[in-house]
Amino acid sequence: MNPRHLIAPKADPKAGADAGPLERAFETLREQLDLSLDYPQAALTEAEQAATAVPLPDRDETAVPFFTIDPFGSMDLDQAMCLERDGDGYRVRYAIADVPAYVSPGGQLDAETRRRGQTIYLPDVRVPLHPKVLSEDAVSLLPDQDRSAYVWDIRLSSLGETTSSEVYRARVRSTARLDYEHVQQQLDDGSAPGGLKLLREIGQLRVALEAKRGGANLPMPEQEISKAEDGSYHLTFRPQLPAEEWNAQISLLTGLAAAVFLVQAMVVILRTLPAPEQNAIVRLRRQAKALGVAWPGDQEYGDFIRGLDRSDPKHLALVHDATSLFRGAGYTPFDGQQPEETIQAAVAAPYAHVTAPLRRLVDRFGLVVCEAVSQGAPVPDWVRTALPTLPEIMRTTDQKASQAEHACTDAVEAALLVHRVGETFAAYVVDTDEKGLTVQLVDLAVTAKADGRAEAGAEVRVKLTEANIEEHRVRFDLV
DSSP states (O other): OTOOOOBBBBBOOGBBBOHHHHHHHHHHHHHHHTOOOOOHHHHHHHHHHHHHHOOOOOOOOOSOOEEEESTTHHHHHOOOEEEEEEEEEEEEEEEEEEEGGGSOOOOOHHHHHHHHHBBOSSSSSSSOOOOHHHIIIISOBBBOOOEEEEEEEEEOOOOSSSEEEEEEEEEEEEEEEEHHHHHHHHHHHHHHEEEHHHHHHHHHHHHHHHHHHHHOOOOOEEEEEEOTSOOOOOEEEOOOOOHHHHHHHHHHHHHHHHHHHHHHHHEEEEEEBBBOHHHHHHHHHHHHHHHHHOOTTOOHHHHHTTTOTSSHOOOOHHHGGGGGGGOEEEEEEEESOSSSEEEEETEEOOOOOOOOTTTTTHHHHHHHHHHHHTTOOOOOOOHHHHHGGGHHHHHHHHHHHHHHHHHHHHHHHHHHHHHGOOEEEEEEEEEEEEEEEEEESSSSOOOOEEEEEEEEEEEEEEEEEETTTTTTEEEEEEE
C-alpha cells in the first residue's frame, strides 16, 4: 500500500466499508502504538518560530523550473526536480526540502522528531514526523513559493551513468505540483513538456543500469486503502504506474550519489540489505520449477523477478515467495571506519536515505554530511553524536509503521467481509508455511490466512470463517 494514496474521489458505494467501526478501530490502534496526533507545546512553539525566522540561502536558483511529482493531494513535498539534456547526456537537479535549517539540534523539536522517527500513515489520518506548520507549509516544496533546499546537481552520461555530482543549499521555487496519474497521462498522449519527457528517458536508462548491476525490484501486489466522498473505505490492488518507477529512479540516483559522499566522509549511515543467501535463491528456483514457470539457468534472480506477471496466480505465488530474498534490511552507521556491510542488495550498490527528510528522520543527518563533504566543510559534531542512536530509532519506528499498515489493511478487509461470514470465495494460494496458507481472493483485494493444505499457485475456493474489525483479523477455511 502506498501510504500517501489515501483519498479516492469516487468509488462504488456497494463495495465500501462503513467508516464508523473502522475509524474507531484506527483510533484504538493509534492508542496501542502510542501514535499521537498532537505535538508537545514546546516543540510546536519551536516549529512555529522557525517557520518565520529561518532565512533563505543567498544562492538563488528560483529561475530553475523545478517541479514535484507526488500522489494526488499531497502537501508534504520533499523533492522537486529539473531534468535537462547535457550534451549527449543529461543533467538532473534534485531539490530536497531543507529540514535541517528548521530543526535546532538539541532542541525540543529535535527531541520529538527523534521520538517519532518517521511519518506514519493511516487511512483516516497521518501521524507526522514534523508539525504541519513545517511539513505542509514553510519547508514543503509547494508550487510558487520560495523555499530553502539542498540541491543535488548530478550529471549523467548518454547511458544514464553518473559522471559527477554536487550538493549545495539554495533558494528554489517549484513551478508545478504534478501527480503520478497526470504525469503518466501526459507521457502516454505526448503532451508532456520537454523536461517531463526526460523522466521516462532517464528512468528507463536507470532501470536498465539497475538490472545490469544485479538489482531487483520485487513486484509485490500493492493493497491500497482509499476513502470515498461518502466517507466509506475501499480496498483495491493498484498496479504501479511506469511513471512511479521512473520517478523512484531519480530518488534512487540521488541516494546512490549520497552514499558516495558519505563513504568518502567516513561519517555515514547507510541503508543496507544483505545479498540473498544462495540457498534462498535455490529454493526459489525449485518453487519456480514446481509451478512450471520457466527460469533459464543463466538468468539472474533480479531479471527473473522483474519479469513476473502479478496477474498470473503461479507468478503471484513466486512473488510472495521471493520476499525471502529480501530480509535483513537495516541502517548501518560508521564514523571513521567502514563497516563490513555497505551494500543495499535490492539496488546492488551502497545506498543512503537523503530524499525524504520531512517524513523520515535519518535523511536529515545524511543531507548535512553530504553537503559538508561536497562543499569541503567539516561534518558538524551534532551529526557525529547522533549517528549511533539513529539505527535503533529507525528500526523501532519502521516496525511501528509496518504494524500500523498491516493492522489497518486487515481491519478494512474485515469490515468489507463482516457481513459475509459463511460465504465461499474463489482464491489463489500465494504462500504456504507452518501457520497454514496465505490466499488472495480473486474478486476482492483481500489477502488473508486460511486453514487447509494446498500447493502454492493453486486455484482454490475458501470459506470465510471470521471477520473481526476490532482485532484486525480475517480467517478462511479451504473448501
